[in-house]
Amino acid sequence: MFISTQINAQNVLDNPLILQLSGYELVYNESKFDEIEFPMSEVDIFPLSGNKTFATFRYDKNNAYKHPNSNQIMQTYFDKVKSLRGKPLFKGSNYGSFQVRSNTKKFWCVLETHENGATYTVTIIEQEKIQEAETxxxxxxxxxxxxxxxxxxxxxxxxxxxxxxxxxxxxxxxxxxxxxxxxxxxxxxxxxxxxxxxxxxxxxxxxxxxxxxxxxxxxxxxxxxxxxxxxxxxxxxxxxxxxxxxxxxxxxxxxxxx
Structure with missing residues (x-):
């Protein structure tokens, strides 16, 4: 059985793969070892296990400015991924996936928007590099x-x-x-x-x-x-x-x- 725990919001926001866009508030987050269905395309979806961090952001309704739409949120995220030398994997109308690597870990990420950008969720699966050779x-x-x-x-x-x-x-x-x-x-x-x-x-x-x-x-x-x-x-x-x-x-x- 998996054990789900709330994690400190600041720890979530310190993660460079989780962006809190202007005007949005973090309304939920959790961390646990889990398996998700990871999208590589609209039809190519495979199971992925690892340490999962999940965060939900919601636009503050009291904000005087209109929130970004789904395409704008997607583009902001994918620009960030490229700055981290990550690899975009799939980009749809309201969700996308990408991968970022360090020397010792792989990070598989899914971004999903809702209500044309009023809320968005970020799911990150962190894996130790267990493959002994890659080239x-x-x-x-x-x-x-x-x-x-x-x-x-x-x-x-x-x-x-x-x-x-x-x-x-x-x-x-x-x-x-x-x-x-x-x-x-x-x-x-x-x-x-x-x-x-x-x-x-x-x-x-x-x-x-x-x-x-x-x-x-x-x-x-x-x-x-x-x-x-x-x-x-x-x-x-x-x-x-x-x-x-x-x-x-x-x-x-x-x-x-x-």
């Missing part, structure tokens, strides 16, 4: 030193459908195989946490490994260089008694075969 060169170095790299592709809950958020990982693995190590063969191994049926988890983990393989083939990697295995929950790398541990266990590892 093709880093993956190669880790394969040389450890023989294995744990990667975190984004799948829809309970399915093997890769989200667009995973395509950058796919491109880097393809670059590893096509450019940096053209003779390397890989075992692609799916893993789950221990929630759910053991047999179903094993089947799902194999389906996810196959999905990664298929995308690599689309990116020019020959199928005979890739093997797939589904381990289910048999090989955890963290305790399954917490959300953070289960998050680390939901992975696809790549192993050098030669």
């Amino acid at each position: 093709a060169q880093e993956m190669l170095e880790m394969l040389k030193s450890k023989g294995e790299v744990n990667l975190y592709f984004q799948f829809s809950t309970g399915s093997a459908n890769l989200s667009q958020a995973s395509f950058q990982n796919i491109k880097e693995v393809a670059k590893l195989l096509n450019r940096f190590a053209p003779r390397l063969n890989l075992s692609i191994e799916g893993h789950t946490d221990n929630v759910g049926n053991v047999d179903s988890n094993k089947k799902l983990s194999l389906q996810r490994a196959v999905a990664v393989k298929n995308e690599l083939i689309k990116n020019g990697v020959k199928s005979e260089r890739l093997e797939t295995i589904g381990w289910g929950s048999e090989k955890p790398i963290a305790p399954n008694d917490s959300e953070v541990g289960r998050l680390k266990n939901r992975r696809v590892s790549i192993k050098a075969l030669n």
Whole structure:
């Protein structure tokens, strides 16, 4: 069970990813470990877990000036994201998403406006960087030193459908195989946490490994260089008694075969 707690308003406002626009007041905020449905587009939505900060702002009705509309709020936020060297992901008429990274963390953010800007909400999921390597060169170095790299592709809950958020990982693995190590063969191994049926988890983990393989083939990697295995929950790398541990266990590892 998740525990929700009110957090000090000043702590919220000190967060550079939460903007209190002129004329607005902070009317609600909370912090907890949670999972949200994160939008990458109108149709590409995937589950995302981490430390969540949520804030709601409402325009002061006593203010003599008209509040900004949804488009103006969106633009103000996306300009701020660019100033933080963040990455806009999706921008709709009344909600948008973006990502900002530090050296040790990732911040996934959703902005949503209501009543054409009379209120707006900000949801931030903060994640420790658990992926061991993010570029093709880093993956190669880790394969040389450890023989294995744990990667975190984004799948829809309970399915093997890769989200667009995973395509950058796919491109880097393809670059590893096509450019940096053209003779390397890989075992692609799916893993789950221990929630759910053991047999179903094993089947799902194999389906996810196959999905990664298929995308690599689309990116020019020959199928005979890739093997797939589904381990289910048999090989955890963290305790399954917490959300953070289960998050680390939901992975696809790549192993050098030669």
